[in-house]
Amino acid sequence: MYTQSTLIALYTIVRKEISRFTRIWVQTILPPAISMTLYFVIFGSLIGPRIGMMNGFSYIDYIAPGIIMMSIINNSYANVVSSFFGAKFQHHIEEMLVAPIPNSIILIGFITGGIVRGFMVGAVVTLVALFFTELNIHNLGITIAVVFMTSVVFSLAGLINAIFAKKFDDISIIPTFVLTPLIYLGGVFYSIDMLPEFWQTVSSFNPILYMVNAFRYGMLGESDINITTAFLILTLFTCVLFTVSLHLLNKGVGIKH
Amino acid sequence: MSALEINNLNKVYPNKLTALKNVDLKVSQGDFFALLGPNGAGKSTTIGIICGLVNKTSGSIKVFGHDIDSENEAAKACIGIVPQEINFSQFETPLDIVVNQGGYYGIKRSIALQRAKKYLDKLGLTEKCHEPSRQLSGGMKRRLMIARALIHEPKMLILDEPTAGVDVELRRSMWDFLVEINQQGVTIVLTTHYLEEAEMLCKNIAIIDQGKIIENTSMKILLSNLNKETFIIDLISPIESLPELNGFDAKLIDPLTMEVEIEREKSINDLFKLFSTYNINVCSMRNKSNRLEELFLDLLDSNSKED
Numbered sequence A: 001m002y003t004q005s006t007l008i009a010l011y012t013i014v015r016k017e018i019s020r021f022t023r024i025w026v027q028t029i030l031p032p033a034i035s036m037t038l039y040f041v042i043f044g045s046l047i048g049p050r051i052g053m054m055n056g057f058s059y060i061d062y063i064a065p066g067i068i069m070m071s072i073i074n075n076s077y078a079n080v081v082s083s084f085f086g087a088k089f090q091h092h093i094e095e096m097l098v099a100p101i102p103n104s105i106i107l108i109g110f111i112t113g114g115i116v117r118g119f120m121v122g123a124v125v126t127l128v129a130l131f132f133t134e135l136n137i138h139n140l141g142i143t144i145a146v147v148f149m150t151s152v153v154f155s156l157a158g159l160i161n162a163i164f165a166k167k168f169d170d171i172s173i174i175p176t177f178v179l180t181p182l183i184y185l186g187g188v189f190y191s192i193d194m195l196p197e198f199w200q201t202v203s204s205f206n207p208i209l210y211m212v213n214a215f216r217y218g219m220l221g222e223s224d225i226n227i228t229t230a231f232l233i234l235t236l237f238t239c240v241l242f243t244v245s246l247h248l249l250n251k252g253v254g255i256k257h
Numbered sequence B: 001m002s003a004l005e006i007n008n009l010n011k012v013y014p015n016k017l018t019a020l021k022n023v024d025l026k027v028s029q030g031d032f033f034a035l036l037g038p039n040g041a042g043k044s045t046t047i048g049i050i051c052g053l054v055n056k057t058s059g060s061i062k063v064f065g066h067d068i069d070s071e072n073e074a075a076k077a078c079i080g081i082v083p084q085e086i087n088f089s090q091f092e093t094p095l096d097i098v099v100n101q102g103g104y105y106g107i108k109r110s111i112a113l114q115r116a117k118k119y120l121d122k123l124g125l126t127e128k129c130h131e132p133s134r135q136l137s138g139g140m141k142r143r144l145m146i147a148r149a150l151i152h153e154p155k156m157l158i159l160d161e162p163t164a165g166v167d168v169e170l171r172r173s174m175w176d177f178l179v180e181i182n183q184q185g186v187t188i189v190l191t192t193h194y195l196e197e198a199e200m201l202c203k204n205i206a207i208i209d210q211g212k213i214i215e216n217t218s219m220k221i222l223l224s225n226l227n228k229e230t231f232i233i234d235l236i237s238p239i240e241s242l243p244e245l246n247g248f249d250a251k252l253i254d255p256l257t258m259e260v261e262i263e264r265e266k267s268i269n270d271l272f273k274l275f276s277t278y279n280i281n282v283c284s285m286r287n288k289s290n291r292l293e294e295l296f297l298d299l300l301d302s303n304s305k306e307d
């Protein structure tokens, strides 16, 4: 297992990652709080009452878990992609590369930063939601487990994006063209039961659907999909992305010539 | 056991550029070693491979007996690196940068904090240690990287052009500092384009050109190869033309300045006797260029002719 000095190195990376995003909280914590407030105002308070009930819940209660999950996904991804790309771009990733730190620790360090940011933003957005509706938690264990695993998966995805990114454009392409559509089509704002059968099938290939619904299950006890399937998918993604990222770091892709 | 042992190192960059060809190098413990070479010779590439920043194509490297492939972490723990290019976060403060580097090497935060303050102080950065590092001057940034490289008190310090862009006074204090560290037993490997710096500080030297080591010897032996020196001689009173200076290759640059090449086996006394004969009065005399510089240029010249 890891030695004490390795754990000190890990602690240092995590501490640095957390202080990075808290120092620039105006860019990292505030924007999701504002945009999610707007979602609650517009979709929850203004349009929601006209939509009526969704699977037995008021519309705002139905979308609240989806909106919290959306901010967690976006922020864990954004944290790692910009932190790692920044470290690459300014070359201070070299500070870690010259030190006797196993690559797995570098990886876990960056991922932990993404998880903490995911949890923090998730907590802030949950607080915002409380101004608009009452939130109940159906199953705390499942809720936390889903948030944790989802933020791990998207932190890893952000890291892989950053490894391949060569310029600043490259770190916004995936979030804009892949992540955002998948989130919006992942059942944040509607139940896939509302879709024609064909689109239900298409949606079942969207991993975010499972995460959003598992989280909604944790909070409301209601889900479009099977919870076990959701956890299997999350586990599978975690393992695959972790292995891929570690392999890329070991080969030095994007960071060593 | 050598501090550093490089065997048959080759590097071809992904763009097919061959940066190193069969490089062999040995640096003994406690040495003050200069790695010299013109721009693009492969110095930074070599250093990058030693530190784990550049992937090698083939060959092996041992640092204090630890192979960088099989005992990667043990090897890295022995090395402190001051890179050629600035590579710290411009948003962090010098203190954070140095303390975090300590953390990466597994040093407890409380100890790292004390040491960081000590080294930042030694390098004259105490006043700046809480300011964002982008506000440091170029020379301060270099010193910050030296402090950072020392935080884990490495057995070997590698400096890639540490004095580039550093003013004369500061350069001298940096030399004193490096000599002091070397005397405490730290092996130092240095690259520089200031050859007088290498001549003054280093015991052993390697010259690399186009990816190949073309000379690897002690500074003393290298300098003893110098078979002639060129001197500039300033005269008190102007002369119209040069008299016959038997056996010396001289030319008049202007009526008050003369340039003379003196071969090693010739005595300078003879030259001055001739001056007396012709009533030429000398007011001062100096080397045309640094001695190492002449040798360096000769070596590069003959290397390019061999190609």
Ligand SMILES: Nc1ncnc2c1ncn2[C@@H]1O[C@H](COP(=O)(O)OP(=O)(O)OP(=O)(O)O)[C@@H](O)[C@H]1O
Pocket (backbone or CB within 6 Å): A257, B013, B014, B015, B017, B018, B019, B037, B038, B039, B040, B041, B042, B043, B044, B045, B046, B084
């Ligand atoms: N990342 C890279 N990709 C491709 N070629 C590179 C890369 N880095 C360096 N080179 C090439 O490798 C050769 C050696 O470069 P290197 O930086 O090692 O030289 P150097 O001796 O440190 O020069 P200088 O004194 O200018 O710092 C050069 O021809 C350079 O263009």
Ligand SMILES: [Mg+2]
Pocket (backbone or CB within 6 Å): B043, B044, B045, B084, B160
């Ligand atoms: Mg260089």
